[in-house]
Amino acid sequence: MKFLPLILRNLARNKLRTALTGGAIGLAVLLVCFFLTMPAGIDVFLSQIASNVRISVHHKGGLVYQMPFAYVNKIRAVPGVVGADGVTWFGGAFEEEGHVTFPSFAIEPEHVAAVWPDYRIDQIALERFRSHRDGAIVGRQTMEKYGWRVGQEVTLRSTVWPVALTFRIVGEIPNARAPLFWFQREYLAQAMRARGVSLDIVGIVWVRVADPALVDGVMARFDAMFRNSAAETSAETEKSFFTSFFGSLQGFVTIILLVTGLVALCVLCIAANTASMAVRERAREIAILRAIGFGRRLIFTTLVAESTILATLAGGSGALLTYAFTAAVKTTTGGWNTELGPLSGFLVSPGIVAQGVGLAVVVGLVAGIAPAYGAARKPVATTLREIF
């Protein structure tokens, strides 16, 4: 500790350079922490939206393949199943907004309450949904995005089926993170029958079981039921399903983490360059300190401490700024950004702060080691001969 004043004075020697280096490290740590919130945000998002008693059953070949609609009743008959709803992708494009698409599905309204009780959809809205053939219930996010209101008519042109259907919005899914658009399966079936096509297929069957302990057994039962059939199934938990569904985001996260690593490497080079310059400029002073009795280890330690203290202070500031910044973003956006979707979790956990500060410490240590070793390694007589 008695060498701390000397270290701090040396840090304050060139204030502009110290500020710029510290700023670069702090900014890098801010970026790293900010990026690191995204994978955690996805995970928490999945935990929030995914029930631990809900299962998706879809074609083993993937979501683009359909299953016979008859599977739904067989699935409902399995012991432990509380409810099951056959969901068919409609792929509706809202032409008034330039053909934008959002998740729109034909579902069975009478089973919504059993399968998605956690969505807390108003009972009156559900009743209207069941009684109106053209009724639709829509996620709050989508309602707000397009300024829709209950009672409004909306026309969507399917990108999957050769129909354009006009729906009357009868209720809202009170979940800001669910951009869903649900309508009656029978409405789509009628439209297809009018074109001579029978709607006897289904894309996904969402199932809710009574107890989390039953989930594994029920999933195995589903897959066993349809094994060796023309449409074998793959059952997975809702979290697993959404994890796969957001697979492209995971790729994005990988790129983000890669960029994060490169940012860290860049700032390491900046810090190392600064430390080298500082040591080179002070070669004479270091030689004098060694001459008056400062040992090699002490010189090495004080120089490494110098870069580490700077990096740690800057990194700590960066991490705290991330916390403040993400808190501000969460306050202004309500924790959900439509464009960023699940990436807008911005959860700065103590672990992320620790990782940011840890990165700064490592940058400081590594940046300081090479120049400090160079300054300490050379015999003092040689250094004095070179300098004087």
Added chain:
Amino acid sequence: MSPCREQTRRRPVAEPLITLRDVSRWYRRGVDVVHALEHVSLAIEGGVFAALMGPSGSGKSTLLNLLSGIDRPSAGEVWVAGRRLNDLSEDELAHWRSRHVGLIFQSYNLIPVLSAQENVELPLLLTAFGRGERTRRAATALRVVDLAPRARHVPSELSGGEQQRVAIARAIVADPDLIIADEPTGDLDARSADEVLAILRDLSRELAKTVVMVTHDPRARRWVDVVFHLDKGVLLGTEGNDALARAPAHGGVT
């Protein structure tokens, strides 16, 4: 009476503080081998103010580095304060210097971001003294060189002579046996140079410190007890009190 002659009344102590026996130092510079010192033997008693004089490249600074434990000889033996320096590692030498040697350089070489007081305290950071004791000792050292009122000033706020006096305070603050000064008056005007030489003489005379100084300044002869003349790495002879600078037990002044 010159200070040099005045010192002749002092009794030499039994064991010399510094003894060099047949010391040579050579080092490589590219493909060449430079013989900086060749077969130098000398002894200097404790409390003596000695000067090393000679032209550039005569080996004065090399000899000073060997005496102060900054460098080690290629051949021969260097004994200072009862310790054979040849045997010590780089780190052991650093520790030894912090206890036994005070260094003064030509260009003052103070740490520019530290105040005079903090510069003087630097060698004490290597001791077990607490903060209060370090401050007290540094203040005392600054009083010795008559710079107590300038303790809080940084080097850029001090004149050349004042900076060199701070450097002297730094050299003596840890109460070393030996003070080594490499051309301490080289960058000073005549008046400041006399002030510095007077302080060094007083350290030798009143505090019984052994002071060895490299100098080109012929006026320095007036202040010192003995002068060693070197040229081309060879000790040519001594000038002054032979009893204070005598031949070592096993070898003579070359």
